[in-house]
Amino acid sequence: MSTTTERRTTSAPPRRTVVDVVVSALRSAPLTIPLILVAAALSFATSRFLTLGNLENVLVAASIIVIPGLAMTLCITMGEFDLSVGSTVALTGVITCTVIADGAHGLVGMLAGLVTGALVGVLNGLVITRFGVTPFIATLATMVIVRGAATALSGGRDVIVNDPTLKYMAAGRPLGIPMPIVLAVLALAVMLWVTYRTRFGRHVAAIGSNRDAAHLSGLPVDRIRLAVYVMIGVAGAIWGILISAQLQKGSGQLGLGFELDAITIVVIGGTSLLGGHAAVMGTVIGALLIETIRNGLNLLNVPPAYQRISVGLLLVAALAIQAIRRKAPVEVLDDKP
Template sequence: MSAALRKAPLVVPLLLVVLFLALRTDSFLSGGNIENVLVNAAIVAVPGLAMTFCLAMGEFDLSVGSTVSLAAVVCCSAIIDGVPVLLAMLLALLAGALIGLVNGMVVTKLGVTPFIATLATLVIVRGLALAYTDGHDQIVSSPALKYLVGGRPLGVPMPILLAVLATALAWWSINRTRFGRWVCAVGSNREAARVSGLPVDRIRIAIYVLVGTAGGFWGLLIASQLQKGNGQLGLGFELDAITVVVLGGTALLGGRASVLGTVLAAVLIETIRNGLNLLNTPPAYQRISVGLLLIAALALLGLRRRVTAGPATVPAAVKEAVV
């Protein structure tokens, strides 16, 4: 039991929150409400899993929220112009991948720090989305696009099914593939990984492309929910993506990833948001709760580092990656 809790420490706080809300509200444990929580958690978890790779690499991407906006705008505008829905969705994903590629190239080839590079991209991409729409909503009525969130294959809501598939793929990639070991090795000690012969720049670029594509997919999910795209979508979404990863136990400085932790953190955050709604709490406090959770997670990570700090050695992740 203790070993399981160490691997998934958010299980206990999640159960406590569920118990509290079950006692304080009459509708929290209703089937429809639980499904709503899981669907919203799944929508956050999918891009959060991509961000897990980025933080495991020792970096992060602040442009995800703007990527959501641009992807939604590209998809909805294309549908309005008569482009087939599947092609419009592909264009949105390509837009996200292109943003990720630009981030990766700026970081690796120009040597700009990820914070500055992705902060600049955040501003630029948001401006592009606003300019492209001239500040107007791109409203669509597309059953095919709506299916991305509203579909129920095998009776399971589509976002939950997608999140399960993404979780399985992310876990396998991190724990069972050479690429996953490489990512953690780069996050553990980039220079040691480079000296060991790992293609560090290509790994970093690939992860930024992954995060950008996931941001594009997030934009598709939001466009599917709202049936529209505009330049204001995705504001603050980068905070959500980073929070679920850090809260889930992935090392902020790199070298370690927790796929299950990211998913549980997404469920915890959406459970808290849902509970605040049921308790008629003003929306502003939902953002405050996410910020407080991020601070708490960072404080716990700092405490864990101080407790477990030992003499400097060659990182185990680097040793494993070159085997």
């Protein structure tokens, strides 16, 4: 009897305390504490920060950037990245607004923009997979080409529109919720499912962990890589449509530096640049952190240049932390006899 009781006691899982749950949550989303601290500091620095209207502005801004950030999470999990997403924003906006300005319905213009983004993704994917060009060089070249195409198509001028369908993408409120937030929630739900519940997500992580092993295991590595770049292209197109909807214009100058934002929220969120591990919720919190900082700096009348500096510093800090974490296990192993 006592033996049976001892076995049951031994096999019973230990009870998790509230502290254990909190610690586990913080480990899975390490940016939570910095986000809370930044928000608390801004609430003391300016009384306007905690107003409902301002908090909604933060959520809308974070929602717009998190959509391409989620797609970039998959790409970085794969051990690669895309530098052309900012230029995709510009080209998508120009094409969407040009089609609308030529008399087409807003939905047709947005569809043309989405197709454009997908084609940019296909271009990146084919150059990388078929010709063996490294992602850095391939997407850097695409960034220049696509930016030039956007400037050429717009003639170096803003393409101004006043379309209610396009405007609804930025100002619409289905069920009282701003449309960008609705789109971000849908994108998050899809990305959580794809990353953690599908073979595709597991294959992406496997490629990031060891591409040669993934090849030997029979995974369609090139097709998966191509699909990821198409996803980034479409996400960049959505980004471009939302920005153009806010401004009611397309321009070859839109999206400058946006690729840094997309990569930064992924890296500070915990996804390693070496690949193999995705931190989807970390990307979301990274977007909230960056937009909270930007919003606070705007409220405090800090010049935009310093906002870019803050994003760069966050990226450097995240990369430094990742480097320290990678070195720690090696040092432990070296100490073994």
